[in-house]
Amino acid sequence: MSPDASSRRVVLATRNAHKVDELRRILAPSGITLIGLDEFPDAGEVAETGATFAENALLKAHAAAAATGLVAIADDSGIAVDALNGMPGVLSVYWAGRARDDAANLQLVLEQIENVPDERRGAAFVCAAAAATPDGREVVVEGRVEGSLLRAPRGAGGFGYDPIFVPMGESRTTAEMSAAEKDAISHRGAAFRSLLPLLDELLSTAP
Secondary structure: OOOOHHHEEEOOOOOOHHHHHHHHHHHHHOEEEEEEEEOOOOOOOOOOOOEEEEEEHHHHHHHHHHHHHHOOOEEEEEEEOOOOOOOEEEHHHHHHOOOOOOHHHHHHHHHHHOOOHHOEEEEEEEEEEEHHHHHHHEEEEEEEEEEEEEEOOOOOOOOOOOEEEEOOOOOOOOOOHHHHHHHHHHHHHHHHHHHHHHHHHHHHHHO
């Protein structure tokens, strides 16, 4: 692998500051320098038209690689609720409308499963993590954490559906955990840790 530090510079296909910070923590031991799309104001938004998390992650990674000339990584993630037949799924961020309002999305899910008994309130956070190179190579993996949904939000950390999600074997929501505790078990952490060796291969052979 090239010792040139620039060869470890990777763009994350998002302008979401929460995700950039989270992925910087997760990837810190790798020596990768992670930057967000905010450093590339001319990079356009990508329509997430895929039917699966993997398809959307690859769409975003390829678009970011093409726009920046760097190896790019992206994720698509969301919550799959058993009582909603796996929805919101890829629609998680837009569940309550195009405003991408975390609080409204969470509240709508709670209303939809209000009458579901506790034993059937299972859910999973799912994340597909993808990497793509400017010359079109790609890899994609998936991470998943199983759990259940509370009837009311708890905790001030995290974002999205974290305040109502209790991972299996835990009594706290992911919003009640420290950043390090959440990273250790999260769907995004699992996906990107699995992606890392594949990303290393792409970086070592990047033009």
